[in-house]
Amino acid sequence: MHDLPLQFLGGGNMADAIIAGLLASGHDAERILVVEPESARATALRDQHGVTVVAPGAPLKAEAVTVLAVKPQVAAEALAATPVPAGALVVSIAAGLSCDWLRSQLSEGVRVARCMPNTPARLGAGVTGIWADADIGEAARAQIDYLLGAAGATVWLESEAQIDAVTALSGSGPAYVFALGEAMAAAGQQLGLPQETAEKLARQTLIGAGRLLAEETATAGELRARVTSAGGTTAAALAELEAGGLSALMARAMAAAAKRARELSAPPTHDEESEH
Incomplete structure (x- = not known):
């Protein structure tokens, strides 16, 4: 073609x-x-x-x-x-x-x-x-x-x-990943790492994890389980994320994005702004 x-x-x-x-x-x-x-x-x-x-x-x-x-x-x-x-x-x-x-x-x-x-x-x-x-x-x-x-x-x-669900998941999704990278780098600094080092580690971690998702046949859940040893550091961190309501928070965030997408589906006017 x-x-x-x-x-x-x-x-x-x-x-x-x-x-x-x-x-x-x-x-x-x-x-x-x-x-x-x-x-x-x-x-x-x-x-x-x-x-x-x-x-x-x-x-x-x-x-x-x-x-x-x-x-x-x-x-x-x-x-x-x-x-x-x-x-x-x-x-x-x-x-x-x-x-x-x-x-x-x-x-x-x-x-x-x-x-x-x-x-x-x-x-x-x-x-x-x-x-x-x-x-x-x-x-x-x-x-x-x-x-x-x-x-x-x-x-x-x-x-x-x-389409509204797609907008909430993948349309807006890159921003969620960038926000996660920001939060990881900031937490690394709080633990004593220099800003540049923390940002480099967070960036490359997200890149590497993304490649694993792209190149492995396993689901995200299966990949998570593979790197989570019982009683280990990753398990401790994930327990804190879930105690803080990570899954429920993501569900609410995406529901808000989908709701806004539906609102933006009204006939557009010159005064409206486009956004994901």
Whole structure:
């Protein structure tokens, strides 16, 4: 599919990450078009990736997969300025925009898929939850997998409502890991380590544990059990975490994120801010 025509409405960080992944996998830069209103950003995309960048209002092609990659509060304006032709496939990575809302802004016959990627996509190490109507077709699903696979793993969801759970788990999830790294480094300093040493140890521990999760077939729970000897230091630490309500706290945190995701699914206005 390296010659699949692609057109991006918006050339921000996530679009940039997907484009970089596509080009690294061998996709033809001449088959990628980006609609980007900011001249400095447009120049950067041209110089860095060699793709075609045009201003809003340029005609789009029905046969090209269209990626909606704008902030949700400007989505209506972007779609009005650069209409998507009837029959096209639209893949939305704009947070919070429901498929019903998207269809209300698009021509009849435009097929829609809604996706939630996450920031490790910049390194090709992301994961994207995807929802699309069953009648979207196997060919379109393969195109979506190809497109988003450039940013990492893909997971197809059973219902659009599950997008909110994906947002709470993997969309916001990198921030949870970063917060854990902050807390570990701070605790290391409290135990007498220099700041630089504590931060290096925390960072590399998270990197190494992530690699184990990626490369081992065991579940997270199984990996945890492997490194937890009865009566040992790890068991003592984990007992304190559980006594402090780690599992319940994470459940509450993700429930709050999912609730906010549902609230952000209301029709966007220019005054609203996008957030994970």
